[in-house]
Amino acid sequence: xxxxxxxxxxxxxxxxxxxxxxxxxxxxxxxxxxxxxxxxxxxxxxxxxxxxxxxxxxxxxxxxxxxxxxxxxx
Numbered sequence: 001x002x003x004x005x006x007x008x009x010x011x012x013x014x015x016x017x018x019x020x021x022x023x024x025x026x027x028x029x030x031x032x033x034x035x036x037x038x039x040x041x042x043x044x045x046x047x048x049x050x051x052x053x054x055x056x057x058x059x060x061x062x063x064x065x066x067x068x069x070x071x072x073x074x
Contacts, residue, residue, distance in 0.1 A: 011058045012041030017069045020046060022062040029062065030054060 014020065014034050021031040032048035042058045056062060 007063075008041075008058060010064060011044065014041060014044050014064070014066070015069075019067045019069060020044075021065045021067060022046070022056060023065070024062055030056075031067075 014037055016034050016036060018034045019032070020034055022029050030046065030048065032046040032052075032054075035045040035047045035053060037044040044056050045053055046056060047053045056064075
Protein backbone atom coordinates (compact mmCIF):
# COMPACT_ATOMS: atom_id res chain seq x y z
CA UNK A 1 0.00 0.00 0.00
CA UNK A 2 1.17 3.52 -0.78
CA UNK A 3 1.64 5.79 2.22
CA UNK A 4 1.93 9.50 1.51
CA UNK A 5 5.01 11.33 2.72
CA UNK A 6 2.77 13.64 4.78
CA UNK A 7 1.11 10.71 6.57
CA UNK A 8 4.46 9.00 7.25
CA UNK A 9 5.93 12.22 8.68
CA UNK A 10 2.89 12.84 10.88
CA UNK A 11 2.97 9.29 12.27
CA UNK A 12 6.73 9.55 12.86
CA UNK A 13 6.15 12.74 14.89
CA UNK A 14 3.80 11.04 17.39
CA UNK A 15 5.25 10.79 20.89
CA UNK A 16 4.21 9.05 24.08
CA UNK A 17 1.57 11.10 25.84
CA UNK A 18 0.04 12.68 22.73
CA UNK A 19 -3.74 12.52 22.75
CA UNK A 20 -4.75 11.33 19.29
CA UNK A 21 -7.86 10.42 17.33
CA UNK A 22 -7.90 7.91 14.48
CA UNK A 23 -10.52 8.17 11.76
CA UNK A 24 -11.41 6.64 8.41
CA UNK A 25 -13.42 8.48 5.78
CA UNK A 26 -14.25 11.16 8.33
CA UNK A 27 -15.59 8.78 10.99
CA UNK A 28 -13.87 8.72 14.39
CA UNK A 29 -12.77 5.13 15.09
CA UNK A 30 -10.54 5.30 18.16
CA UNK A 31 -8.97 7.87 20.45
CA UNK A 32 -6.60 7.84 23.37
CA UNK A 33 -3.05 8.52 24.44
CA UNK A 34 -0.02 7.27 22.55
CA UNK A 35 1.51 4.68 24.84
CA UNK A 36 4.49 3.67 22.70
CA UNK A 37 5.72 3.57 19.12
CA UNK A 38 8.41 1.97 17.01
CA UNK A 39 11.56 4.00 16.36
CA UNK A 40 10.52 4.63 12.75
CA UNK A 41 7.00 5.72 13.82
CA UNK A 42 5.24 3.26 11.54
CA UNK A 43 3.52 1.48 14.45
CA UNK A 44 1.94 3.15 17.48
CA UNK A 45 0.13 1.75 20.49
CA UNK A 46 -2.74 3.83 21.85
CA UNK A 47 -4.46 3.38 25.20
CA UNK A 48 -8.04 4.65 25.51
CA UNK A 49 -9.87 5.93 28.60
CA UNK A 50 -10.90 2.39 29.59
CA UNK A 51 -7.30 1.13 29.53
CA UNK A 52 -7.74 -0.83 26.29
CA UNK A 53 -4.46 -0.82 24.34
CA UNK A 54 -4.55 -1.02 20.55
CA UNK A 55 -1.88 -1.19 17.86
CA UNK A 56 -2.08 0.93 14.71
CA UNK A 57 0.14 0.70 11.62
CA UNK A 58 0.61 3.59 9.21
CA UNK A 59 -0.55 1.36 6.33
CA UNK A 60 -3.89 0.61 8.07
CA UNK A 61 -5.29 3.67 6.24
CA UNK A 62 -6.28 5.65 9.33
CA UNK A 63 -6.04 9.42 9.47
CA UNK A 64 -4.66 10.67 12.75
CA UNK A 65 -5.21 13.99 14.52
CA UNK A 66 -3.15 15.11 17.50
CA UNK A 67 -5.36 16.91 20.01
CA UNK A 68 -2.84 17.53 22.77
CA UNK A 69 -0.65 15.83 25.32
CA UNK A 70 -0.82 14.50 28.84
CA UNK A 71 -0.72 17.52 31.16
CA UNK A 72 2.59 17.94 32.96
CA UNK A 73 2.58 16.97 36.63
CA UNK A 74 3.09 19.64 39.18
